[in-house]
Amino acid sequence: MTLLEIGLLAIGLAMDCFAVSITSGIFLKKIQWRPILVMALAFGFFQAAMPLLGWMGASTFSHLIQHIDHWVAFSILAFLGGRMIHESLKKEECRKTFDPTHPKTILTMAIATSIDAMAVGVSFAFIGLKQLSDISESILIIGLVSFLMSVIGLLFGIKCGCGYAQKIRAELWGGVILLAIGTKILIEHLFLQ
Numbered sequence: 001m002t003l004l005e006i007g008l009l010a011i012g013l014a015m016d017c018f019a020v021s022i023t024s025g026i027f028l029k030k031i032q033w034r035p036i037l038v039m040a041l042a043f044g045f046f047q048a049a050m051p052l053l054g055w056m057g058a059s060t061f062s063h064l065i066q067h068i069d070h071w072v073a074f075s076i077l078a079f080l081g082g083r084m085i086h087e088s089l090k091k092e093e094c095r096k097t098f099d100p101t102h103p104k105t106i107l108t109m110a111i112a113t114s115i116d117a118m119a120v121g122v123s124f125a126f127i128g129l130k131q132l133s134d135i136s137e138s139i140l141i142i143g144l145v146s147f148l149m150s151v152i153g154l155l156f157g158i159k160c161g162c163g164y165a166q167k168i169r170a171e172l173w174g175g176v177i178l179l180a181i182g183t184k185i186l187i188e189h190l191f192l193q
Helices: 003-028 033-059 062-089 103-126 132-160 162-168 170-191
Strands: none
Touching: 003 033, 003 062, 003 103, 003 132, 003 170, 033 103, 033 132, 062 103, 062 170, 103 132
């Protein structure tokens, strides 16, 4: 994967973190660096760890389905992107019913927003990335971008509130990016090899 592709993938994955961070920032209401950094570190860590776990699991059986691996990668990314787009089109009101600084809440949000990243790790194995060194750069970039997008989302939520968060449609754009990457993988394997 090129650096541009890795960056776009990282941004696509980080959009869930970004959207959740905006909402959490709305609840924080004022800049509190400790919870901001704890949330951003948790999001970045899980976004980086989950692709590794997905890749490790899929690497053990990817040789069994090599002839359809590009379809599997496309299907996973298309499903995740489609789900993100679908979720972005639902109407939601800004609710103030949870404490985003509670450790259980942070852990739950970090895991929930990183499930997509595990599926991307599975796709890494299916597109032929066999060595840890093949994915280490991607994992680091995904973690760093997720950390930064989380900090930005939290600060944005604190400063701008709910109205602007709904206008930028972060989840929609994350879904579009994942769909585009999945389509590119499919086209490359079907027509360019």
